[in-house]
Amino acid sequence: MTTRREFLVVAAASLAAPAAVEAQLDPNQAAVRKAAFQAALGRVLGGAEVRRGRVKLRLPPLIDNGNSVPLSVSVESPMTAADHVAAIHVLTQKNPLPDVVSVALGPRAGRAVFSTRVRLADSQTVTAIAQLSDGSFWLDSADVVVTLSACLEEGLI
Amino acid sequence: MARAVVTLPPQAKRGDIVEIKTLAAHPMETGFRRTQTGDLIPRDIIRRFTCTYSGTEVFRVELHPAIAANPLIAFTTVATESGTLTFQWVGDNGYAVTETASIRVE
Numbered sequence: 412m413t414t415r416r417e418f419l420v421v422a423a424a425s426l427a428a429p430a431a432v433e434a435q436l437d438p439n440q441a442a443v444r445k446a447a448f449q450a451a452l453g454r455v456l457g458g459a460e461v462r463r464g465r466v467k468l469r470l471p472p473l474i475d476n477g478n479s480v481p482l483s484v485s486v487e488s489p490m491t492a493a494d495h496v497a498a499i500h501v502l503t504q505k506n507p508l509p510d511v512v513s514v515a516l517g518p519r520a521g522r523a524v525f526s527t528r529v530r531l532a533d534s535q536t537v538t539a540i541a542q543l544s545d546g547s548f549w550l551d552s553a554d555v556v557v558t559l560s561a562c563l564e565e566g567l568i
Numbered sequence: 569m570a571r572a573v574v575t576l577p578p579q580a581k582r583g584d585i586v587e588i589k590t591l592a593a594h595p596m597e598t599g600f601r602r603t604q605t606g607d608l609i610p611r612d613i614i615r616r617f618t619c620t621y622s623g624t625e626v627f628r629v630e631l632h633p634a635i636a637a638n639p640l641i642a643f644t645t646v647a648t649e650s651g652t653l654t655f656q657w658v659g660d661n662g663y664a665v666t667e668t669a670s671i672r673v674e
Contacts, residue, residue: 479636519626521585521646528636
Protein backbone atom coordinates (compact mmCIF):
# COMPACT_ATOMS: atom_id res chain seq x y z
CA MET A 412 0.00 0.00 0.00
CA THR A 413 1.33 3.42 -0.98
CA THR A 414 1.35 5.92 1.82
CA ARG A 415 0.51 9.53 1.17
CA ARG A 416 4.16 10.50 1.79
CA GLU A 417 5.48 8.00 -0.80
CA PHE A 418 2.94 9.14 -3.36
CA LEU A 419 3.98 12.77 -2.94
CA VAL A 420 7.66 11.88 -3.40
CA VAL A 421 6.97 9.97 -6.64
CA ALA A 422 4.65 12.68 -7.96
CA ALA A 423 7.19 15.41 -7.28
CA ALA A 424 9.93 13.38 -8.99
CA SER A 425 7.84 12.82 -12.12
CA LEU A 426 6.99 16.51 -12.34
CA ALA A 427 10.63 17.46 -12.07
CA ALA A 428 11.75 15.02 -14.81
CA PRO A 429 13.93 17.01 -17.23
CA ALA A 430 13.01 14.80 -20.22
CA ALA A 431 9.38 15.95 -20.13
CA VAL A 432 9.74 18.10 -23.26
CA GLU A 433 11.12 15.27 -25.40
CA ALA A 434 8.97 12.48 -24.05
CA GLN A 435 6.48 12.33 -26.92
CA LEU A 436 8.47 10.28 -29.41
CA ASP A 437 9.74 6.84 -28.42
CA PRO A 438 13.57 6.64 -28.41
CA ASN A 439 13.82 3.98 -31.14
CA GLN A 440 11.83 6.00 -33.62
CA ALA A 441 13.68 9.16 -32.65
CA ALA A 442 16.96 7.45 -33.61
CA VAL A 443 15.54 6.40 -37.01
CA ARG A 444 14.42 9.96 -37.70
CA LYS A 445 17.72 11.40 -36.59
CA ALA A 446 19.44 9.12 -39.13
CA ALA A 447 16.98 10.25 -41.82
CA PHE A 448 17.78 13.88 -40.92
CA GLN A 449 21.53 13.21 -41.27
CA ALA A 450 20.91 11.56 -44.66
CA ALA A 451 18.86 14.54 -45.85
CA LEU A 452 21.55 16.92 -44.58
CA GLY A 453 24.18 14.99 -46.53
CA ARG A 454 22.04 15.11 -49.67
CA VAL A 455 21.61 18.89 -49.40
CA LEU A 456 25.27 19.61 -48.67
CA GLY A 457 26.78 17.01 -50.98
CA GLY A 458 29.91 16.77 -48.82
CA ALA A 459 30.43 20.54 -48.62
CA GLU A 460 31.13 22.33 -45.36
CA VAL A 461 28.38 24.31 -43.67
CA ARG A 462 28.86 27.31 -41.38
CA ARG A 463 26.51 28.99 -38.96
CA GLY A 464 25.45 32.53 -39.80
CA ARG A 465 23.99 34.82 -42.50
CA VAL A 466 20.73 32.83 -42.35
CA LYS A 467 17.88 33.85 -40.03
CA LEU A 468 15.18 31.27 -39.32
CA ARG A 469 12.11 32.67 -37.60
CA LEU A 470 9.75 30.30 -35.78
CA PRO A 471 7.63 30.86 -32.66
CA PRO A 472 9.48 29.26 -29.70
CA LEU A 473 6.27 27.83 -28.22
CA ILE A 474 3.73 26.31 -30.58
CA ASP A 475 0.21 25.46 -29.46
CA ASN A 476 -0.78 23.72 -32.69
CA GLY A 477 1.83 21.87 -34.77
CA ASN A 478 -0.51 21.66 -37.77
CA SER A 479 0.17 25.18 -38.92
CA VAL A 480 3.31 26.93 -37.77
CA PRO A 481 4.44 30.20 -39.40
CA LEU A 482 8.03 29.85 -40.60
CA SER A 483 10.14 32.46 -42.32
CA VAL A 484 13.72 32.38 -43.56
CA SER A 485 15.84 35.34 -44.59
CA VAL A 486 19.44 35.34 -45.77
CA GLU A 487 21.89 38.25 -45.77
CA SER A 488 22.90 38.64 -49.40
CA PRO A 489 23.19 41.48 -51.92
CA MET A 490 21.28 39.26 -54.43
CA THR A 491 23.29 40.36 -57.44
CA ALA A 492 24.13 38.15 -60.43
CA ALA A 493 27.62 37.58 -59.00
CA ASP A 494 26.64 37.02 -55.37
CA HIS A 495 23.19 35.65 -54.56
CA VAL A 496 21.39 32.88 -52.72
CA ALA A 497 20.70 29.94 -55.01
CA ALA A 498 18.67 27.70 -52.72
CA ILE A 499 17.17 27.51 -49.24
CA HIS A 500 16.32 24.20 -47.58
CA VAL A 501 14.42 23.62 -44.32
CA LEU A 502 14.92 20.31 -42.47
CA THR A 503 13.48 18.86 -39.26
CA GLN A 504 14.86 16.20 -36.93
CA LYS A 505 11.68 14.54 -35.65
CA ASN A 506 9.06 14.83 -38.38
CA PRO A 507 8.25 11.53 -40.20
CA LEU A 508 10.17 12.96 -43.18
CA PRO A 509 13.14 15.31 -42.63
CA ASP A 510 12.44 17.54 -45.65
CA VAL A 511 10.06 20.44 -45.15
CA VAL A 512 10.60 22.77 -48.07
CA SER A 513 13.25 23.55 -50.71
CA VAL A 514 13.32 26.91 -52.46
CA ALA A 515 15.21 27.77 -55.64
CA LEU A 516 15.76 31.48 -56.21
CA GLY A 517 18.17 33.91 -57.82
CA PRO A 518 19.01 37.60 -58.27
CA ARG A 519 15.51 38.23 -59.67
CA ALA A 520 14.07 37.61 -56.20
CA GLY A 521 15.60 40.90 -54.97
CA ARG A 522 15.74 39.74 -51.37
CA ALA A 523 16.47 36.24 -50.09
CA VAL A 524 13.32 36.07 -47.98
CA PHE A 525 10.41 33.67 -47.97
CA SER A 526 7.74 32.55 -45.54
CA THR A 527 5.27 29.69 -45.36
CA ARG A 528 3.37 27.59 -42.82
CA VAL A 529 4.64 24.16 -41.78
CA ARG A 530 3.66 21.09 -39.76
CA LEU A 531 5.76 19.98 -36.80
CA ALA A 532 5.35 16.54 -35.23
CA ASP A 533 7.19 17.12 -31.97
CA SER A 534 9.30 19.52 -29.93
CA GLN A 535 12.51 19.60 -31.92
CA THR A 536 15.23 21.56 -33.69
CA VAL A 537 14.39 22.99 -37.10
CA THR A 538 17.29 23.80 -39.44
CA ALA A 539 17.42 26.19 -42.41
CA ILE A 540 20.31 25.89 -44.87
CA ALA A 541 21.13 28.42 -47.59
CA GLN A 542 23.27 27.63 -50.61
CA LEU A 543 25.01 30.69 -52.04
CA SER A 544 26.02 31.20 -55.67
CA ASP A 545 29.70 30.74 -54.72
CA GLY A 546 28.88 27.23 -53.47
CA SER A 547 29.14 27.93 -49.74
CA PHE A 548 26.48 26.74 -47.29
CA TRP A 549 25.18 28.60 -44.25
CA LEU A 550 22.71 27.46 -41.62
CA ASP A 551 20.56 28.60 -38.74
CA SER A 552 18.52 26.46 -36.40
CA ALA A 553 15.66 27.07 -33.99
CA ASP A 554 14.48 25.02 -31.02
CA VAL A 555 10.72 24.82 -30.72
CA VAL A 556 8.33 23.34 -28.17
CA VAL A 557 5.19 21.84 -29.72
CA THR A 558 2.18 21.31 -27.46
CA LEU A 559 -0.16 19.65 -29.98
CA SER A 560 1.56 17.40 -32.52
CA ALA A 561 0.71 17.59 -36.23
CA CYS A 562 0.80 13.79 -36.58
CA LEU A 563 -1.32 11.41 -34.55
CA GLU A 564 0.46 8.20 -35.47
CA GLU A 565 2.19 5.33 -33.67
CA GLY A 566 4.68 6.55 -31.13
CA LEU A 567 3.04 9.92 -30.79
CA ILE A 568 0.35 10.87 -28.36
CA MET B 569 -12.77 23.34 -57.45
CA ALA B 570 -9.15 24.08 -57.27
CA ARG B 571 -8.66 27.63 -56.09
CA ALA B 572 -5.67 29.85 -55.55
CA VAL B 573 -5.25 33.45 -54.47
CA VAL B 574 -2.33 35.72 -55.32
CA THR B 575 -1.74 39.20 -53.91
CA LEU B 576 0.84 41.62 -55.26
CA PRO B 577 0.86 45.39 -55.84
CA PRO B 578 -0.72 46.32 -59.23
CA GLN B 579 2.05 48.79 -60.02
CA ALA B 580 5.61 49.48 -58.95
CA LYS B 581 8.63 51.64 -59.77
CA ARG B 582 11.32 50.02 -61.89
CA GLY B 583 13.83 48.21 -59.68
CA ASP B 584 11.50 48.07 -56.67
CA ILE B 585 11.28 44.85 -54.71
CA VAL B 586 7.63 43.76 -54.57
CA GLU B 587 6.23 41.27 -52.09
CA ILE B 588 4.04 38.48 -53.44
CA LYS B 589 1.78 36.29 -51.31
CA THR B 590 0.16 33.17 -52.68
CA LEU B 591 -2.38 30.84 -51.13
CA ALA B 592 -3.67 27.61 -52.70
CA ALA B 593 -6.73 25.75 -51.44
CA HIS B 594 -5.43 22.21 -50.89
CA PRO B 595 -5.70 19.71 -47.99
CA MET B 596 -1.99 18.66 -48.22
CA GLU B 597 -2.81 15.13 -47.03
CA THR B 598 0.47 13.82 -45.58
CA GLY B 599 0.11 10.09 -46.27
CA PHE B 600 0.89 9.33 -42.62
CA ARG B 601 -2.62 9.65 -41.22
CA ARG B 602 -5.05 6.76 -40.78
CA THR B 603 -8.81 6.50 -40.90
CA GLN B 604 -10.77 5.25 -37.87
CA THR B 605 -10.62 1.72 -39.32
CA GLY B 606 -6.81 1.87 -39.55
CA ASP B 607 -6.43 2.31 -43.30
CA LEU B 608 -3.67 4.65 -44.41
CA ILE B 609 -4.98 7.77 -46.15
CA PRO B 610 -2.95 8.08 -49.38
CA ARG B 611 -0.70 11.06 -49.83
CA ASP B 612 -2.15 14.00 -51.75
CA ILE B 613 0.05 17.09 -51.72
CA ILE B 614 1.23 19.91 -53.95
CA ARG B 615 4.75 18.99 -55.05
CA ARG B 616 5.94 22.13 -56.77
CA PHE B 617 5.23 25.83 -57.04
CA THR B 618 6.79 28.05 -59.69
CA CYS B 619 6.56 31.76 -60.40
CA THR B 620 7.51 33.04 -63.85
CA TYR B 621 7.85 36.76 -64.64
CA SER B 622 7.21 37.46 -68.36
CA GLY B 623 8.44 33.96 -69.23
CA THR B 624 11.47 33.88 -66.90
CA GLU B 625 11.35 31.66 -63.84
CA VAL B 626 12.11 33.79 -60.77
CA PHE B 627 11.09 31.54 -57.85
CA ARG B 628 10.49 27.82 -57.38
CA VAL B 629 9.51 25.81 -54.31
CA GLU B 630 9.55 22.04 -53.73
CA LEU B 631 6.88 21.20 -51.16
CA HIS B 632 6.82 18.17 -48.86
CA PRO B 633 4.12 16.72 -46.58
CA ALA B 634 5.42 18.92 -43.75
CA ILE B 635 3.81 21.98 -45.37
CA ALA B 636 0.51 22.90 -43.71
CA ALA B 637 -2.84 22.60 -45.47
CA ASN B 638 -3.70 25.47 -47.83
CA PRO B 639 -0.03 26.26 -48.44
CA LEU B 640 0.94 29.91 -48.07
CA ILE B 641 4.06 30.98 -49.94
CA ALA B 642 5.28 34.55 -49.58
CA PHE B 643 8.35 35.83 -51.40
CA THR B 644 9.75 38.86 -53.23
CA THR B 645 10.75 39.75 -56.75
CA VAL B 646 12.28 42.75 -58.51
CA ALA B 647 9.87 44.75 -60.70
CA THR B 648 11.87 44.82 -63.93
CA GLU B 649 9.23 45.50 -66.60
CA SER B 650 5.48 45.68 -67.09
CA GLY B 651 4.23 42.20 -67.76
CA THR B 652 2.49 39.10 -66.52
CA LEU B 653 3.43 36.94 -63.59
CA THR B 654 2.34 33.31 -63.87
CA PHE B 655 1.96 31.17 -60.77
CA GLN B 656 1.72 27.42 -61.14
CA TRP B 657 1.01 24.74 -58.56
CA VAL B 658 1.52 21.08 -59.53
CA GLY B 659 0.73 18.14 -57.26
CA ASP B 660 -0.35 14.54 -56.75
CA ASN B 661 -3.40 13.09 -58.51
CA GLY B 662 -3.04 15.44 -61.46
CA TYR B 663 -3.47 18.62 -59.42
CA ALA B 664 -2.49 21.61 -61.55
CA VAL B 665 -3.55 25.21 -61.03
CA THR B 666 -2.32 28.26 -62.89
CA GLU B 667 -2.98 31.83 -61.81
CA THR B 668 -1.81 34.99 -63.53
CA ALA B 669 -1.42 38.57 -62.39
CA SER B 670 -0.22 41.61 -64.27
CA ILE B 671 2.04 44.33 -62.95
CA ARG B 672 2.61 47.82 -64.34
CA VAL B 673 6.16 49.11 -63.96
CA GLU B 674 6.99 52.80 -64.41
